[in-house]
Amino acid sequence: MKSTLRSFIILVFIAFFSNQIKAQTKGKFIKAVIGFGSSTSNYEEENPEIIDGSGFYTHAEYVLGITRWFSVRPYAGGIFTSTDEDKIKNPEGYKVETNAFLLGTKVRLCAPIPWVAPFIETGIGASIGSFETFTNYVMEKKNGVVAHIPIGFGLAVGPKNNIELGVSFYGNLSTEQSFGGFTAGYTFALD
Template sequence: MPHPMRILHILIALLFSNLVSAQFIKEKAINAQLGYGISVPYNSLDDISDTGFFAQGELVLSAASWVEFRPYAGILITNSDGRDIDGTPTAELAESKAFLIGGKARIRAPIRWVAPYIEAGIGASIGKFETQTFFDSIERSGLIYHLPVSFGLELGRNNNFDLGFMYFFQPTVQQFAGAFTIGVTFPLNN
């Protein structure tokens, strides 16, 4: 079985080389998102949710009114305050300080004013990660793969604004990171 990072490199290369100039792309836009970031360990005794900042930019390539391809780049920074969700002191933590890059596909209901969507893809996180729980003790720096999954609503007459929940599953470091995001889309001239 091929190594996941090789598959990631191939997918990203294909995405950027073929989709940008593809004949089936009908519209192009830029989407900017800001959000409240979180990181959570897969396994812990305490309810841990370390918080921080999230920002991301996407090139929106619309193939149809209901499907879009979205290469993205972003940043996620979360830090532990030494407490669990209830405010009780804990030594468990899940921190991420990473640059994110990858590609995903969005399927959306082509409805004006309120259009629900779901998206998934594959990407890479480049940075420093730490997961300390009763079950795991992981400190890692460098490049790992992640699997992005998002859902939300596109809002407005032309669906230029969105509210969403974005998750990046990072199995290599036994945590997932995510964000509650607010975004705005700017159409590009064709």
């Protein structure tokens, strides 16, 4: 067990500090993302098929590539979801909806694999808008600014790793819902 852990630590050290890593480029970039947005309650519901929201998700990032495997990413975006009225088949009017603008900063770790580079990212930010969660367990409507924690993962593909497919998730710290998107994006070099 100790030799496996030691081997893993050595492998991670080599991967992260090698000068031959090609997964992410150093420099400054703009990344544009568009995708399918989704909102869900933070509680497990009896009938989760009814209690969700879907819609549109987008964001843009100013990418500061510090090293080939690490970058800082201030972002701005928006998510606009609503509950499909055809799905609501109950008199209670259960729904989960989000209409908000997003601001914050993320950091990304990107694996050193040419052409297909997996990544994971997290950070801190704020959501500005309206958040409605009406379910069996929660009856909340909030307008204003709430803190969120973004978590994302996906693949950066192509010879320059400038095309991305991923999932972005935002956990709100003061509302009873989470939201995110299934995304596709493109990165433009500024240098």
